[in-house]
Amino acid sequence: MQLTGLKYGQRLLDLVEFPVAPVLTEEASHDEINHLIESHGGKCIVKPVFLGGVGKKGKAGLVRIVTNVFDAMVAKRDLFFATHYQGNRPVQACGVTFEGYIASDIEIYASITDSSEHRMPVLLLTTEGGVDVEDVPAEKKRTILFNPVTGVKSFHINDALRELNCPPQYISALVQHLPKLWQAYDSYGLTTLELNPIRMGKVKGRYVPFACDIKASFDQDNQAWKRLGYPEEIFSTTITQFEAEINVLRTHQGQSDVTEVNPKGTILPFIFGGGANSAATEILGDKAIISSDFGGNPPYEKIKAIADITFRHWLPQSNVILLIGGRANNTNIFTTFKAIFDSLKEHIGLNPNIFVVAGRGGPKVIEGMVYGRDVLDSLRVPHRFFGHDSSMMSVLQHAMEIDTFLGQRDDATTLVEQQHKQTVHKLNFAAV
């Protein structure tokens, strides 16, 4: 759960009274834009709006500085639906912002995050912001460690700025405002808050640090972000319809984490355990339709609901249903297998040509496998069940080989088989 840019970020900073460069959205009138330009030294900055966490827009040439309404409109047209790449993943803009240009001879970078190195929150500060902080030499950055109960204090900021040789005229304003970032971070369930750049503008003759861009990540296990009143859709770009449906089932009892890996994949994996999730998804690559972690001993109702949603979305295109995990510690295999196979019974009509491969160990594993075997036999679905004495990785490889074979069958054969299976299914639907 991430957000980028001032369109939504402004709200977070307003709540802690951290100054923000004036922002207009794509709905702004010509007069409003003209006024913004006139009141900011004849310039405004036009940026595309991306939902979710999208960085490096400046490097990609997606930030324009304009001096008149006409150019602002041209920039709006160019950037409104701009495509940007995060690694190999294309993301599309859905609007623009017009932001007041803050004339400043200095750009500050400030971020707060929880450091795994120090195991406490840290504030990273540099007076050479506006670029990737990784590119700033170590001697020009300061990491401030502070007590998470009392938060970062002005003296921490003052000390760091002085060490960084920050121009003295800016120090007072920064030590006054930067501690507010901790309030935002601590109060609204953030895991990262980054302002880059902060530019030093003047209000009534006094320097004021203006946040000119923001990135924030929220802890999805901390409901405090809801107090911000953001529309949920601002986090929705990274959540597909399928993921959203599964997310509704998210509770602390049993996992229901899913990520769509390849909506055109042909292996439908039910993965149990965070480790298995990490390892199995890596091996399956883009053959996997989804990555999932359904471990944590989910109750029957939960895993049944998960399976219902999963089959409804993905069963028709799948060659192989894969149930994979290591040797479970406390996940009841019978419960999880029963829920999944009960759901498969109800959805088999969506794809009677499925093949099931399972690799699992743990409590009540034989009961679970026997139940699965009985259901699959009654549905005429081919299957293999492996225990924890087979390598999980080899089971994954085997499932991929089965998937490749099934994918290579010619369409005519598949159709005939399908018709046969449908007939059989009709006769034996509720066989067990």
Added chain:
Amino acid sequence: MSYLNNPFPYFVGVQSLHELANKHSRVCIMNIRGTESSLVTPVSHAYSGGNVVAGVQYGESSGTFETPAGDIPVFGSISDVIRNGVQFDTGVIYLPPTAVSHAVSEMCARNVDLKRIIIVTEKVPVRDSRLIRYGCQSRKVDVIGANTLGIANSWDQVRIGGALGGDSPGESLKKGSVAIYSNSGNFSTTISEYLKTAGFGTSTILSSGKDVYIHFALAEFLYCAENDPRTKAIVVYVEPGGYYEKQALDWIEQGRFKLTKPIIACVTGRWKKNLTRSCGHAGAMAGCGDDAEAKEGWFDTYFGVPEFDPGSPEVSQRGVRIKSIQDVPEAVNACMKLYGELPDFEPTGDLSLKPWFVNDQALSLPDDLRMKVVKAISPYGEEIEKSNQLIGARIIREPMRNRSGASSISPDDHSISLHGRELLDLIENPFGAICLYSVLKTMPDAGSMALVNPLLNWFAARGSEHIATVVRGRGNGCTPNASIAAEVLLAGNNRLFEDLRTASSWLIDQFHDEAGLDLAIDEELIAQKCHAAEPFPRMHREEGSGQWADYFGALLRNHGQETILTRFAQEYSRMQNEAGEDVDPLRPLLAAMLTGLAWKPLVERRISRETAQDLGTYLGLNGVIVGVSPVAPEKNHFWQQLHAPTDLAILETDFSSTCFQVLFNRVPEDHELFAFNTLLNLTLTNGPGTLSAKGAKESVSARNHIATAYAGFMTNTGLAHGGNGFEAVSYLLKTFADTDPYQADTEERESVFKRLASEATQEFVIRKKKAKLEGVTERIPCINHPVFRGKPENHDPREVRLRTLLKSRDVANPFLEYYHFLVKELHAEGISPCIYCVNVDAAIACISLDLFWEQLQQGELSEKEAQEIVFTLFLYGRMAGISAEIADHRSRGQDLDCRTLPEELVFLV
């Protein structure tokens, strides 16, 4: 902060892995009665020799938590634990996420002896973890987790926290020389399993958790492993996110602490690089520079050798990185060899693919993908063998109140299904086939039908023996459901049913493993079974059974339906008779035929063994119902023939025709038989919520015999259910008392029907007003339906289907047409708020009336008899559907599962 004598810039309270968890640890569990703790704590406590000294359950002031190793005292708070003199050094938290930081505070504040806290809970907010870190560092308490499965010490046989090693920790946690540090709880156990295949056991296993905050991280673990004489190598499993590993390796390089033992490290999760929210472990999200590739690089640099290649294993003194955990055994072996260390015990196998269950069904796979079942390791292999000995479907018992695994009603269109097939798709099958399908979930094929009708008819003939009971009931004013139910009740679990069940059970035991699915005849096997150690159940000869046995024997031969079971039954009887034993030749043969019919669904585990063995009872009771139901048996020629047959060919009558002739005392025309057969199938079921089904299911729930459950179904029918058609016949007879419904001219007929409908409406208005004054309700039978209502014009789809079917065969039913005029007229006159549906009971009554109208007019049938016929017809159809519910409930349900809970009961004043 002050630190112990260790190299860390923060508090770490232990020097060696052994100190983390050992036989001296004393544990207190928060939320001991929570869902997860309830499952895990008893196993942990027993495995660890009873190391849990107290549990806390908010809201509970005293009590005990039972475990196999003795009761654990339960208190309402940590203060209570301490006040009661219970001392503990380790706290385990199973509370929900938002309560975790509060519980940590409570433990720290109230117990001065606290040394470490293990947080099992998942999804603890990062903010809370931050505060926990700060608080516990200040208080000098080590924290493991959150989202951990805890710590296990295989040497001391102790596990603390979660469920490392699962429900049988002794199996996975073998004493040995390898320490495991894993971000994944599941992989902690899985890696220990994999290590066993190379002969290595474990010293201490730590499931670190993989939240953003890992409070006891790799650096601390490696430091403690170095100081742990039991540990000779360390397996590390980590995922992206965080710099814990880099920090540990840097500190070793920098000499902050030394490590002289090899690390076997596995990093997975390259694919997580571009995730914007976690999937799996909350902290497994790469930021900048801490993705899986970066972590692989940290380890590779530290080891100085490339990723482990099992083909040419190269490792360094510092260890090696492996691609996946399946390489753990070989990599550990290679590292140990380098140090001259031997395995801890004999290797326990390998990690090759060993499928425990395989079925390719009809799919043709290439040779390299084909697999054969490999016997599972102990004790799983034995468990599988045991389960394989269980023949038929293994259905988990569950409460069956308002539930059914046989029939269902669609919430969308209220269509009814039986065994997954829509009722309206079943109605054209022969009723005899439906009787079998209801019990066996499989429709008999054409060949089998050559046996099905004679068997059903034989049971009907047999059932007719005690018709006197029903005649007596009728004389006493019983409705047909009551008098027939009396005879069904008396049929009980009679000797025939018991013999068929016992014989079927013997046949299943003897032939299941050796006869194929097609039951092909194998003379050698038959001869062998004739002398089986466990002899075939002995059955006393019944008079006249010889001729029936000969009849069925010929039937089997003539229709090519002999199986190894029927041949065995014949051979067995022959041998016994030759030996001078007076054994019954018929019952073994009947049992063999019935078992043969049930064989395929039994072997394919679609029905339970119990259901297969009970097939004779179900068909026998159907036979009783049909056999005792003629309204005037003394005049019914067909029934007389069935009751005391002179020509055995009567058994080959289509069973639907049998039912027709028993009821109507004449041979049906083709179109009549079609309509009648459809009617029977249509009344098969109306879902598990109907009174008739509930009557049967509640009787099963009270653990009655099948016959009693059948009677439960019948006593739950009556004039308002099943007998509704009974009333409709009466109503129609009055309506058409002076009118010929079969008028040739269509226009004239419609005009007459409209007039009759109008008159009936006016008459109903008066009747209704009068009834209102008397405080009673008045209605016209068989219109409207509690399910098919609420639209401007309503239809009962079963009636629609039936009417359409009849029309497609040019079979007109004037009574049904009249009913449709009537519902429209009622609405037109403002009597009904919408056009009611003509329900299926009306269709039954109308078709029945059509079937016996002529006989009524001729005086061959009285009105009362006609009404009784309609009711009985309903019972015929429903008996088959009910057999499905009974078989399902008996296989799936629990005793008393239909009982209404006290809190659902309402007292009315």
